[in-house]
Amino acid sequence: MPEQFIWGIEVFLNGLMAGVLYALVALGFVLIYKASGIFNYAQGVMALFAAMTLVGIMNGQVPFAHLINAIFGTNVHHFGWHVPAFVAILLTACVMVGFAWIVQRFIFRHLVGQEPIILFMATIGLAYFLEGVSDLMWNSEIKKLDVGLPQGINFAIDDYTYGIFGYGFFIDNLDIVATIIAAILVLALTIFSQYSKQGRAMRAVADDHQAALSVGVSLNFVWIMVWSVAGFVALVAGIMWGTKSGVQFSLSLIALKALPVLMLGGFTSIPGAIVGGLIIGVGEKLFEFAVGPMIGGATENWFAYVLALIFLVFRPQGLFGEKIIERV
């Protein structure tokens, strides 16, 4: 088999895995947009905040230590304990629920009925505010995140493919775990929205929030719930990306990877986020592999958007998005 073809298969598989990681970020955007029509610019920063909070809790870091020390002249930085990863994840999830309540109570409750652009602007403000709070709360240092996820080459795949092709494929164990977790997450979200009372309420609000209100669905509760779920998704994305690079400010930039996925998959579809992620992941990796070396490389950032634009031209609502029909 030609060498280029075998390498192409390896690139394709890695593209699929990268796509899952992009889809994890895009999922958070979809959930909030679907339920409230808000394009949440702060989703990437939420992943940063969640990951920083997780590491802070695990390491027993004192939140706002710098501020406390500056005001009271103290010198406290750590509580002196370490919290197991599982407990820390649960506590962080609780923090994200609290965050959802605050966002709903103090921002979006006051903006009900406003134009989508106003709501979008509010999320921009929220993003920068949260960025500052994250820094102030947990400081800007790069923190190692270790919740026990495996990393590095998967030797079984390496050996198996070497036996077939005479070339061992590189697949990262972390990417395999991310794929499994993403699959569980999507399955859980689908079951939740289809079969639970709260999930049906969420879908009702998404379809027509005024009609949902008229039959007794609490808009407030549904929106807090959706922001909480999006916060949990942000936590999962933050764990996956933070394990790779350490938890640091740049985590907030992973949102840039989710935008072409949303353009392609549609803003309102959970399967769309997954399929969109896979197409973008595979597309950008194969393009870089086949064309990149001829034009100087580093094509992935812009090619993902080109790919999304091509889809957008032919299907503006995205692959799985709801077609917008306005009757006059």
Added chain:
Amino acid sequence: MKTKLTALALGVTMAAGPAMADLVFPSLSYRTGPFAAGGIPYADGYADYFTLLNQRDGGIGGELVSVPECETAYNTEKGVECYESTKDAGALMYNPLSTGITYQLIPKATADGIPLHTAGYGRTSAKNGKIFSHVFNYPVNYWDGASVGVNHFKDVAGGSLEGKKITLMYFNGSYGKEPIPTLEALSAAEGFEFNAIPIDYPGQEQKSQWLQVRREKPDYILFWGWGVMNQVAVQEASNIRFPMENFMGIWWSGAEIDVLPAGDGAHGYKSIQFHNVGSDYPVFDDIRKHVVDTGMAAGDGSNIGTVLYNRGVYAAFLASEAAKDAQAATGSSAITSSDMRDAMEAFEMTEAKMTAAGLPDFGPEFSVSCENHGGDGSAAIAQWDATAMEWNLITDFSNSDASIIGPLIEADSSAYAAENNIAERCN
């Protein structure tokens, strides 16, 4: 009322700005944004060293030092704004801490008569003082770094790189592209195969690049990264089981924060450094005593001895020594930016000066002249010990290959001179 407001405004201005007699060294720092984790320790080191001079010695030559800080967020436009907003406070020199900002400031600072000091970054060909009258990049530049790195690989390979393959992985911007001409010239001279793989900002996803490395199997990798790109690259190199001792970053890719997230996988990773590492120096004891313990530190003191903090201290040390020389040359403690420039052009760094400052053997000895604003281009190689969680210098400081770099600097600076109608000086 109007008079009261004017008086109030004047009072606020005087309180906020440095006293006119102060020696002003503006700090264009970045404590926010995606590069803050690297910018904070550097800025802390820079500020703490000057604070130490004020607290312990009463300043430099009896003049207190003022370090007005301006946040650039590593953004070129903001950096230029910072320069414009601080230069009238009597700035003696600028340390822009960004290659992009440096490129923008070269014509401005030259016109304003304020020297730029870009140690280990900025425009490499500014080493040619005949063209760049107000830019100094001693003790080392990116081309020196590339040369010293290649020389180290040559030593490791047993004295010859013939038939070997060296790959440069780089930040796809002006900073990352700087070493390419040198590496191409070195490739021709040393007989190794050279290729370059760009990584786009921010560099969180580098799977394609590392799969390419896996396919092309280079013997050695040089790495010019910054920010999250560094941590991901070290992790990915470890993931594909690339021999870490053959993977070497430039000094901006060789701090503790770059290797800690990868844990044991980073063991053996190397970096090129132009100053020493660790906290075992008398100056740090003084900083703890006079700055941290008195609550005057820019940070909480926890960064002391880390690579980037040390670099900030070293930059401030070089600036203060040049200021001392300027005072000695003019016979006045209140020097101007012009005096500072003249002193930088006649600057000499000796072991005696480093020892006196509590920094024995901290960096290379070098001298600056009208023709040579970059020193001797000395750098050393450090290696990360993941068990002890510390960097260690594993070589002495050695000079770059001037026979390769000299003509490249001449060519690039001559082109700049022709474009900007600059006449050669130092004749």
